[in-house]
Every structure is written in C-alpha cells, then in structure tokens.
Amino acid sequence: MSPPGPLVGIYPGSFDPVTRGHEDIARRTIRLADRVIVAVAHTATQKKSGLFTVDERIELLREVFADDDGIEVAAFSGLLVDFARSQGAHFVIRGLRAVSDFEYELQMAQMNQELWPEIETLFLAPEVDYSFISSSLVREVAKLGGEVKRFVSPVVRERLQAKFAG
Numbered sequence: 001m002s003p004p005g006p007l008v009g010i011y012p013g014s015f016d017p018v019t020r021g022h023e024d025i026a027r028r029t030i031r032l033a034d035r036v037i038v039a040v041a042h043t044a045t046q047k048k049s050g051l052f053t054v055d056e057r058i059e060l061l062r063e064v065f066a067d068d069d070g071i072e073v074a075a076f077s078g079l080l081v082d083f084a085r086s087q088g089a090h091f092v093i094r095g096l097r098a099v100s101d102f103e104y105e106l107q108m109a110q111m112n113q114e115l116w117p118e119i120e121t122l123f124l125a126p127e128v129d130y131s132f133i134s135s136s137l138v139r140e141v142a143k144l145g146g147e148v149k150r151f152v153s154p155v156v157r158e159r160l161q162a163k164f165a166g
C-alpha cells in the first residue's frame with residue numbers, strides 16, 4: 001500500500017543550538033520522506049532553560065538547512081502529536097546516539113502512540129563521528145572558550161562566540 005500524498009516526517013527537539021549530529025539526522029530523514037519539518041519545542045514545554053531563544057534557534061536552523069530542499073523549520077507548543085497531526089505528518093524522527101538514549105525514547109514513542117495511534121516513530125543512528133555530540137556539551141565547551149567547529153556549522157559557531165563574548 002503506498003502512502004497517500006507526500007510523506008512527511010517531523011523531527012522534534014530543542015535544538016539549542018543545532019549541531020552537526022542534528023544536521024546528519026535531518027539529512028538522513030529527507031532521503032526517506034518528501035518533507036521533513038524540524039520542529040523546535042517551545043521553551044515552556046521544556047525542563048531545561050535555554051541559551052538561545054526559540055526564534056534564534058529557528059533562525060540558525062533555517063540558515064543551516066538553507067540549501068536542503070524539503071527540510072523546513074517550525075516551532076510548536078503543546079503536544080507533539082497534535083502538531084504532527086496538524087501538519088499531516090506520518091512519522092516522528094528521533095536520533096539515537098547511544099543505548100542510554102533508548103529507554104526514554106522508547107517510552108516517549110509509546111506514549112505518543114497511545115495519544116495518537118496513527119503516528120509512528122522512526123529512530124535513526126547518526127554517523128559515528130557525531131554520536132557523542134549534544135547541544136548541552138557544545139554550549140558548555142563554547143562557554144569555556146573551547147573550539148566547537150567540529151561539532152557545529154560555522155554560522156552556529158559564530159553565534160555561540162558572540163553569545164559568550166557579550
């Protein structure tokens with residue numbers, strides 16, 4: 001059975017800021033879907049306080065994916081499944097870096113399935129060189145004046161330096 005219309009995937013997260021690991025996952029997803037919506041969760045729905053505002057995260061994501069046809073960026077608040085349904089999405093994408101990610105991710109996937117049985121969650125593995133990268137570690141390294149160019153795109157590196165220089 002072929003899916004009706006274009007296949008749409010949602011890649012949700014905080015992206016504070018977008019890293020090369022996130023980029024890798026979004027670009028792998030666009031090989032499987034017609035559209036990928038990188039969805040930045042509104043800060044009110046997150047436990048941790050952020051470095052960049054949601055608008056700044058979106059701006060960075062748009063710059064990073066400017067040349068990637070089919071990858072779009074949006075913000076959402078409330079339940080992910082409600083946003084996914086409003087966008088006509090067929091699946092949610094999550095990246096798995098290590099086994100330690102798995103327990104929470106599986107729980108979340110099953111909760112989302114409970115909330116909206118039609119949604120599927122797909123897990124993708126990043127290129128091994130990116131599997132240790134997290135936004136929180138990148139923020140930490142940048143804050144302490146470390147070099148982050150292997151972990152983030154040049155535009156993100158510049159913005160991190162500007163944040164911490166001020």
Ligand code: ADP
Pocket residue numbers: 012013014015016019020021022025093094095096097101125126130131132133134135
């Ligand atoms: P959250 O705050 O919900 O963990 P993140 O923005 O940190 O959101 O990450 C969004 C998604 O991207 C999650 O599925 C996370 O596992 C995945 N991810 C983050 N960093 C990487 C990476 N280096 N490689 C693969 N997946 C990653």
